[in-house]
Amino acid sequence: MLTNDLKKHLEERFSFTIKSAQALRGGDINSVFHLKAKTNDVIVKVNKASVFPKMFQKESNGLTALRATEAIDVPEVLGYADYNSQTYLVMEYKPSGQINQEFWELFGQQLADLHRKTKEAFGFMEDNYIGSLPQYNRSAATASEFYREKRLKPQFQMAKDRGYEFENIEILYQKLDQIIPNEPPALIHGDLWSGNFLVNSNNKPCLIDPAVAYAPREMDLAMMKLFGGFDDLMYTTYQESFPFEKDWEDRMGLWQLYYILVHVNIFGGSYYKRAKDLIGYYV
Structure with a gap:
């Protein structure tokens, strides 16, 4: 759940102002949100910190390893942390194109x-x-x-x-x-x-x-x-x-x-x- 307290924390840590937060479908394990900010959009994944220990740290390391190859596009990880009873991962938002x-x-x-x-x-x-x-x-x-x-x-x-x-x-x-x-x-x-x-x-x-x-x-x-x-x-x-x-x-x-x-x-x-x-x- 993206609480108001967590939103405020994210704004302070990443120096943006959230204009809106849209829940995205498909998050079977984590809650996933598209945050629209004045300067840029980001994706935030949220879960209870006690449920899957270090999951977002490990996901971050995996994404970073894939991205470092420069073989294929991968979202940039902007940060992850535990905050109160929650844990989160913030990533670059990727606007959608079309398959051809x-x-x-x-x-x-x-x-x-x-x-x-x-x-x-x-x-x-x-x-x-x-x-x-x-x-x-x-x-x-x-x-x-x-x-x-x-x-x-x-x-x-x-x-x-x-x-x-x-x-x-x-x-x-x-x-x-x-x-x-x-x-x-x-x-x-x-x-x-x-x-x-x-x-x-x-x-x-x-x-x-x-x-x-x-x-x-x-x-x-x-x-x-x-x-x-x-x-x-x-x-x-x-x-x-x-x-x-x-x-x-x-x-x-x-x-x-x-x-x-x-x-x-x-x-x-x-x-x-x-x-x-x-x-x-x-x-």
Whole structure:
């Protein structure tokens, strides 16, 4: 909730005068507001400080890492802090443009450019969040080790704690070294569904709400395909710029298993059966 007290604090900290505050749709975890000020507009995300510790600090670090690559547009983080019982993140406001055919070509090229940014090891500078769940990013030497230890195992344990049982998990773990290609780490968005990009005023893609890590690049593609919303031209352009490893399409379900498990642990329901079906396919 954007209280009057918090508004006053923001005005004092960021030296602007708020003319209006509009609540935006789509904030499943946080309350999101478009603040119109005399000098500039900003986006403010707000939550209770006790609910998700350091979430906005971690989101800020993820956005900053993506923005530093200059591969694709990302909102500038203006600041974050706890204030009284609330926590907030203030970002640059991005006016909207329109999607055209050139947009998808550019998106494919820029995502490929982002994925070329690499490190010696898989992981990230800190653990962060995937939606409302913790995401673990301690260093791993290989893609299969990272995916097994930092992605699948924590989600399977959470699911077990919630009463969901799975068979053949150990068999799946043993097969990962054979299935997953030995590619270097790539800087990925980490939660790239269609609700986590914008079209900026120059009709170019802009990434928001990341779950950043240096991870297998195919994970971004798998999340994109999981719920749709991306034109085929984007994949074609990506492939031309940064060709996929052999049999990449057959691995999409393997990467999607992580995101499906996240949904099992948040929503339950039909996602549970889908997760079991994916395990059955790969074992």
